[in-house]
Amino acid sequence: MRKLLIYLKDYKKESILGPLFKLLEASFELFVPLVMAAIIDVGIANGDKNYILKMCGVLILLAVIGLVCSITAQFFAAKAAVGFAAKLRHVLFAHIQSLSYTEMDAIGTSTMITRMTSDINQVQSGVNMVLRLFLRSPFIVFGAMVMAFTIDVKAALIFVVIIPLLAIVVFGIMLITIPLFKKVQSGLDEVLGITRENLTGSRVIRAFHKEKEEIETFHEKNQLLTNLQLYVGKISALMNPLTYILINAALLVLIWVGAIRVDNGAILQGEVVALVNYMSQILIELVKLANLIITVTKAVACGNRIESVFEIHSSMSDGHRTKSDAHAGGNPAKRQDLRSDGHRTKSDAHAGGNPAKRQDYAVCFDNVSMGYQGGGEYAVSNINLKVKRGETVGVIGGTGSGKSTVINLIPRFYDVSEGAVYVSGEDVRDYKLSELRDKIGIVPQKAVLFAGTIRENMKWGKADATDEEINEALDIAQAREFVEQKEGKLDAEIEQGGRNLSGGQKQRLTIARALVKKPEILILDDSASALDYATDAALRHSIREMKNAPTVFIVSQRAASILHADQILVLDDGDVAGLGTHAELLENCEVYQEIYYSQFSKEEGEEVHS
Ligand code: ADP
Ligand code: MG
Numbered sequence: 202m203r204k205l206l207i208y209l210k211d212y213k214k215e216s217i218l219g220p221l222f223k224l225l226e227a228s229f230e231l232f233v234p235l236v237m238a239a240i241i242d243v244g245i246a247n248g249d250k251n252y253i254l255k256m257c258g259v260l261i262l263l264a265v266i267g268l269v270c271s272i273t274a275q276f277f278a279a280k281a282a283v284g285f286a287a288k289l290r291h292v293l294f295a296h297i298q299s300l301s302y303t304e305m306d307a308i309g310t311s312t313m314i315t316r317m318t319s320d321i322n323q324v325q326s327g328v329n330m331v332l333r334l335f336l337r338s339p340f341i342v343f344g345a346m347v348m349a350f351t352i353d354v355k356a357a358l359i360f361v362v363i364i365p366l367l368a369i370v371v372f373g374i375m376l377i378t379i380p381l382f383k384k385v386q387s388g389l390d391e392v393l394g395i396t397r398e399n400l401t402g403s404r405v406i407r408a409f410h411k412e413k414e415e416i417e418t419f420h421e422k423n424q425l426l427t428n429l430q431l432y433v434g435k436i437s438a439l440m441n442p443l444t445y446i447l448i449n450a451a452l453l454v455l456i457w458v459g460a461i462r463v464d465n466g467a468i469l470q471g472e473v474v475a476l477v478n479y480m481s482q483i484l485i486e487l488v489k490l491a492n493l494i495i496t497v498t499k500a501v502a503c504g505n506r507i508e509s510v511f512e513i514h515s516s517m518s519d520g521h522r523t524k525s526d527a528h529a530g531g532n533p534a535k536r537q538d539l540r541s542d543g544h545r546t547k548s549d550a551h552a553g554g555n556p557a558k559r560q561d562y563a564v565c566f567d568n569v570s571m572g573y574q575g576g577g578e579y580a581v582s583n584i585n586l587k588v589k590r591g592e593t594v595g596v597i598g599g600t601g602s603g604k605s606t607v608i609n610l611i612p613r614f615y616d617v618s619e620g621a622v623y624v625s626g627e628d629v630r631d632y633k634l635s636e637l638r639d640k641i642g643i644v645p646q647k648a649v650l651f652a653g654t655i656r657e658n659m660k661w662g663k664a665d666a667t668d669e670e671i672n673e674a675l676d677i678a679q680a681r682e683f684v685e686q687k688e689g690k691l692d693a694e695i696e697q698g699g700r701n702l703s704g705g706q707k708q709r710l711t712i713a714r715a716l717v718k719k720p721e722i723l724i725l726d727d728s729a730s731a732l733d734y735a736t737d738a739a740l741r742h743s744i745r746e747m748k749n750a751p752t753v754f755i756v757s758q759r760a761a762s763i764l765h766a767d768q769i770l771v772l773d774d775g776d777v778a779g780l781g782t783h784a785e786l787l788e789n790c791e792v793y794q795e796i797y798y799s800q801f802s803k804e805e806g807e808e809v810h811s
Contacts, residue, residue: 202500205289208288212284218277219278221274223336227337227344230263237478241469283325304514308513319503327496327499346361346479364483374443382433384429391426452477517634564588567620567623568585568619569584569610579775589752589767590752594754597758597760598773603775610622612643625721639718650711651697652697659691659717678713679732705732722751722754726756766783771792
């Protein structure tokens with residue numbers, strides 16, 4: 202939590218002025234009982250109406266000054282707290298964006314959302330409350346006690362006894378309830394979690410007719426949370442009766458002692474009233490202080506959770522290569538520095554020996570293996586692949602065979618565990634990420650579009666794309682026709698996540714988005730799965746016909762989508778089962794034959810082949 206406070210440093214002035222004005226307000230509040238005492242002892246005792254009116258004026262003045270101070274203090278406190286939260290949210294968002302896929306996998310989307318939203322809000326209100334109350338409440342408690350002593354030492358001794366007693370009750374209850382509140386919070390998180398899962402998966406739940414079970418599970422968790430909250434509520438509810446018993450007992454003693462001392466002429470009646478006032482001020486502030494501490498504990502807990510996200514650093518460092526380095530050719534010495542383990546592998550030595558040769562290839566996999574964090578075995582291993590510029594590579598294999606894993610290594614979404622991936626002859630780890638990804642147009646397996654118009658979505662590929670360029674990309678992606686039919690055409694609104702589009706329409710738009718930037722390398726990760734065969738074929742045809750046709754990677758489960766590729770990589774459970782052209786593979790790759798003949802009968806196969 203402490204490390205987060207540096208984001209408050211732009212608000213130093215506010216963080217000092219806020220509490221200061223609160224103290225001013227508190228000081229004026231402490232004067233009020235004294236004025237009351239004067240009204241009673243001087244004004245009422247002597248029947249001096251003028252004096253009473255004058256003192257009432259003083260009371261109003263104190264109230265107005267207090268109000269002004271209070272508003273000023275709230276203003277500064279709010280400004281500092283909100284500004285701090287905005288800064289923190291900004292930095293956290295930037296930090297999350299800097300993380301690589303590996304860390305994002307580990308944290309999880311819903312956690313990141315909670316950290317960004319409710320956790321930051323909690324910290325914000327914590328900061329706000331601290332600035333407002335942290336000095337004020339103790340100040341009033343002790344101030345009131347000191348004032349009581351100035352009025353009458355003997356009567357003030359009651360304060361010395363009652364304040365610790367009140368503190369024990371208030372803070373005791375707080376100590377009991379804070380851990381319970383934490384449990385309530387985790388119960389709430391749980392209910393939130395199943396609510397989210399249920400609402401996003403509502404179609405599946407209905408399809409499997411699980412509504413009843415889900416409602417029951419929800420009811421159970423919800424009831425658990427309710428019971429816990431009731432229990433905490435009951436304990437917290439003890440606060441008022443207990444403190445009131447104590448305060449009233451103290452008042453009893455105070456009035457009793459006060460009466461005797463007034464009788465003896467040691468103090469005046471008004472001063473007894475002032476003492477009573479101070480006592481109730483103390484009670485109120487102690488309760489506020491307890492609430493403050495609860496808020497602060499929550500805020501600190503949330504702050505620590507946010508901090509733990511900051512402590513996760515990206516395992517992927519940006520390469521140091523600049524554009525001018527590119528002309529100088531590969532710089533193997535530099536790359537060695539970036540290696541975390543520093544061991545030169547056999548393949549390294551071999552590849553490092555002839556960088557000139559690698560330059561000829563658009564993409565080159567050099568004995569690549571890759572394992573996900575916490576995933577045990579390698580997801581893919583020993584991939585060797587050399588792809589010339591303009592070639593088309595097909596990647597085929599069953600689900601989970603590692604197709605997405607392989608192609609995600611090209612834009613360096615993940616780092617390889619062994620070996621190296623080269624793009625235009627350069628290790629991807631030597632590129633600046635932005636430069637590398639500028640070269641690559643990737644269409645992820647899951648089509649993701651953002652809320653906004655079609656044009657806005659297309660401009661993700663290239664910020665200054667003209668309508669002409671966009672239409673060209675839409676043409677190639679076979680999306681032009683349905684876009685033209687939409688109301689507003691390029692200005693047609695896409696809802697969040699592309700809810701208002703069909704699966705195939707979404708896929709075609711994501712392909713067009715990748716094409717808008719005219720990438721050197723185009724990667725289609727099962728991106729045509731929702732298209733019919735004819736559209737799929739037309740799409741592949743128009744990509745081949747493009748000016749400066751990119752190097753294309755087509756991942757697919759359909760043999761028909763890839764059989765014309767220059768090379769086909771066949772994956773089986775993370776291993777290379779075959780690499781070659783359709784004809785070669787049909788001849789000597791068992792896995793490929795299996796896939797192929799499950800989709801084409803032998804005669805049909807002959808037809809396509811010929
Ligand atoms: P494909 O695209 O061929 O269906 P993937 O490349 O997505 O297969 O997955 C290959 C293997 O890697 C699978 O066993 C899968 O469980 C695992 N895997 C994929 N993504 C992750 C991830 N983010 N974290 C951990 N394991 C993963
Ligand atoms: Mg996949």
